[in-house]
Amino acid sequence: MLPTAMHYSHTLLKEIVQPGHIVVDATMGNGFDTELLATLVGPKGHVFAFDIQEQALAATRQRLAEKELLSHVSLIHRGHEHVADYVDGPIQAAIFNLGYLPRGDKGIITLPQTTKQALEALLPRLAPKGRIIIVCYYGHQGGAAELAAIQQFCASLPQESYNVMSYQFINQRNQPPILYCIERKKTALTFN
Ligand SMILES: C[S@@+](CC[C@H](N)C(=O)[O-])C[C@H]1O[C@@H](n2cnc3c(N)ncnc32)[C@H](O)[C@@H]1O
Known part of the structure; x- marks a missing residue:
């Protein structure tokens, strides 16, 4: 069966994230992606989530504690647009839901402006062959504007430096999520 956007996002992470890597979960929520990333990077790596x-941090803290994964995860109670205050070295991957x-x-939703700010801060930190994955749900009020901003941002990235793909079931009802994956080319000339 073709994977859902959520399952495919995990496959795209599993393909490239290895023990010791530094990675970012930009939208922690209930911690499913944080848990996967913490498992993949292991105790020698680090996850910035x-x-x-606060509800998201509490749920994620409990999830990670049960799996003994808390030691190498920073749970940050701040917007992802501030990622540059926490992460300066190269990252292998980042995920947004x-x-x-x-x-x-x-009523508390991700917003186009701050999502774009986070992406702009993460791109120069992305390691060669690193990936930023964005799973965009857009059925709610405000979702269509964010989808338009993300689509425009992704489509305008220079192909000399990035491979960018989108993945969606196009015959499903109720606005199925769209997955975008930005991959930094190994041969990218600059860090932008
Ligand atoms: C679709 S949920 C994430 C689901 C999550 N990945 C999981 O595994 O459960 C989106 C999350 O983004 C959070 N959020 C909204 N604006 C944010 C921002 N500026 N920075 C970080 N998180 C934000 C919301 O609070 C919400 O928990």
Whole structure:
């Protein structure tokens, strides 16, 4: 069966993230992606995970504690647009799940401007062959504007430096999520 956007995002991470790597979960939520990343990088690596809701940090902290993964994860209670204050070295991967926290307040959503700021801060830090994965849910109010901003941002990245793909089921009802993957080329001439 073809994988869902969420499953495919995990496959794209598993292909490149290895023990010792530094990675970012830009939208921690209930911590599913944080857990995967913490498992992949192991105790010699590090995960920087961001969310603006204390509820997300609490859920993720509990999830990681149960799996004994907390030691190499920073749970940051701040917006991902501040990522440059926390991460300066090269990162292997970053993941965004845009939208609202499942089972949380549907009025607290990721926003085009801050999502773009985070992407602009992460791109120059992306290691060669590194990937930024964005799973964009857009059925909620404000979601279409964010999708348009992300699509435009991704499509305008120079092909000399990045491979960019999108993945979506195009015959499904109810706005199925779109996955974008930005991969920095090994031969990229500059860090932008
Ligand atoms: C779709 S959920 C993430 C789901 C998560 N990846 C998981 O595994 O459960 C989106 C999350 O983004 C968070 N969020 C909204 N604006 C944010 C921002 N500026 N920086 C970081 N997180 C933000 C929300 O609080 C919400 O928890």
